[in-house]
Amino acid sequence: MDLSPLLLSVKVAVISTAIVFVLGVFLAHLFAKRQFFGKSIFESLFLLPLVLPPTVVGFGLLILLGKKGWIGSWLLETFDIQIVFTWTAAVIASVVVSFPLMYQSAAAAFDSLDNKLGDAARTMGASEWRVFRTITFPLAWPGLLAGLVLSFARGLGEFGATLMLAGYIPGKTDTIPMAIYFAVEAGKMEKATFWVVIITALGFSTILWLNWWSKRNLRRFASEKR
Amino acid sequence: MLDVAIRKQLDHFELDVSFQAHDEIIVLAGSSGAGKTTILQAIAGLAEPDSGTITLNEKRFFDGKKNSLPARSRNIGYLFQEYALFPHMTVERNIHYGIHKQKTVATGFIIEQLLTVLGISHLLNKYPHQISGGEKQRVALARALAAEPDLLLLDEPLSALDEETREECQDELLRLHELWKIPFLIVTHSRSEAEKLGDRVLHLKKGLIVNESRGTMKEIPVH
Numbered sequence: 267m268d269l270s271p272l273l274l275s276v277k278v279a280v281i282s283t284a285i286v287f288v289l290g291v292f293l294a295h296l297f298a299k300r301q302f303f304g305k306s307i308f309e310s311l312f313l314l315p316l317v318l319p320p321t322v323v324g325f326g327l328l329i330l331l332g333k334k335g336w337i338g339s340w341l342l343e344t345f346d347i348q349i350v351f352t353w354t355a356a357v358i359a360s361v362v363v364s365f366p367l368m369y370q371s372a373a374a375a376f377d378s379l380d381n382k383l384g385d386a387a388r389t390m391g392a393s394e395w396r397v398f399r400t401i402t403f404p405l406a407w408p409g410l411l412a413g414l415v416l417s418f419a420r421g422l423g424e425f426g427a428t429l430m431l432a433g434y435i436p437g438k439t440d441t442i443p444m445a446i447y448f449a450v451e452a453g454k455m456e457k458a459t460f461w462v463v464i465i466t467a468l469g470f471s472t473i474l475w476l477n478w479w480s481k482r483n484l485r486r487f488a489s490e491k492r
Numbered sequence: 493m494l495d496v497a498i499r500k501q502l503d504h505f506e507l508d509v510s511f512q513a514h515d516e517i518i519v520l521a522g523s524s525g526a527g528k529t530t531i532l533q534a535i536a537g538l539a540e541p542d543s544g545t546i547t548l549n550e551k552r553f554f555d556g557k558k559n560s561l562p563a564r565s566r567n568i569g570y571l572f573q574e575y576a577l578f579p580h581m582t583v584e585r586n587i588h589y590g591i592h593k594q595k596t597v598a599t600g601f602i603i604e605q606l607l608t609v610l611g612i613s614h615l616l617n618k619y620p621h622q623i624s625g626g627e628k629q630r631v632a633l634a635r636a637l638a639a640e641p642d643l644l645l646l647d648e649p650l651s652a653l654d655e656e657t658r659e660e661c662q663d664e665l666l667r668l669h670e671l672w673k674i675p676f677l678i679v680t681h682s683r684s685e686a687e688k689l690g691d692r693v694l695h696l697k698k699g700l701i702v703n704e705s706r707g708t709m710k711e712i713p714v715h
Contacts, residue, residue, distance in 0.1 A: 389538070390639055
């Protein structure tokens with residue numbers, strides 16, 4: 267059995283989760299507890315991939331990144347870089363569909379923090395970066411971790427947008443969901459079943475671990491929460 | 493010396509106060525919503541007044557222009573209502589948070605003294621949720637003073653405590669003030685507390701100082 271779909275899926279999910287984590291935490295922190303004109307529009311845009319069919323997301327990405335797309339044609343002409351039908355395309359598709367989960371979790375985590383804690387740190391001479399590093403981030407961590415794990419699971423299972431942007435090229439863009447779909451189409455039910463079991467086990471253990479971890483760690487701050 | 497003269501539009505009235513404080517205990521008294529906490533926040537740099545000036549020992553915190561001194565550079569101790577102890581840090585790390593990296597012998601001595609006076613040495617390894625309300629209050633006081641501030645602001649420091657603990661803590665505050673000799677600015681809505689703690693009591697109503705009295709019951713406990 268060729269295990270490359272497993273390795274590729276994990277590679278794509280890990281890289282996309284890393285990107286989504288940095289981006290989601292940065293934007294959620296930037297937007298947290300600030301009110302400005304257009305905030306709701308930005309936030310709706312961020313969450314849009316959550317409600318759109320993945321094919322629509324894939325279509326949008328093709329328009330942008332396809333060989334004749336706005337960014338895609340420029341990349342191709344200037345740097346001779348092609349994104350569609352590569353594993354990079356799978357990463358981009360994963361980033362876009364899992365970003366809303368990270369953003370939501372991070373925004374909720376930052377919003378629930380007590381402002382006074384940051385203020386207390388500031389009066390004790392802490393810079394904004396130190397406040398973030400020593401107060402905001404560690405206290406928001408349970409929420410951030412939930413977003414991280416959900417994004418990872420979502421990235422692992424991404425199919426629709428990936429199919430449209432990365433296509434199915436065995437050994438190159440065949441993530442597990444892709445392998446399942448094309449195995450069924452080719453009538454290879456055993457192969458499909460194998461991958462179904464693998465991805466279900468992966469997803470289940472991820473969520474199980476998250477639940478276990480958050481129960482254990484939330485108890486530590488429980489009595490301090492208001 | 494602290495010199496405050498500020499105006500700030502709040503939801504239902506305009507805050508307009510001016511007062512000075514030497515190395516004494518000034519109590520800002522008044523019912524909730526009179527603008528007491530806003531005054532503390534403006535002095536600490538956590539809220540910006542609309543106009544006016546705030547200076548502490550010749551250091552200009554705010555002069556009505558945009559570039560006011562940020563909270564982190566003001567060297568002020570602030571005891572928050574409900575204390576705002578960092579829940580994920582031990583008492584020891586809470587107290588050391590505001591101390592600069594190059595710890596001197598003097599700093600070590602000051603912390604030792606604080607721990608002794610406040611009787612919290614045995615709590616150093618505990619987390620805030622593992623200690624009582626009175627202990628939290630003492631830890632928060634130690635934390636605010638450990639960075640050797642030039643001014644201490646206290647927002648309803650005793651309101652979360654039961655009667656007996658409150659009296660103990662009032663005595664401790666008076667004793668610490670004797671040792672520290674910096675201006676203490678205490679916000680309270682309790683008349684008896686204002687009279688017991690304050691050298692001067694400023695009575696606030698809808699953003700204005702309507703009356704100033706001297707604390708009548710103040711006596712420093714001997715220990």
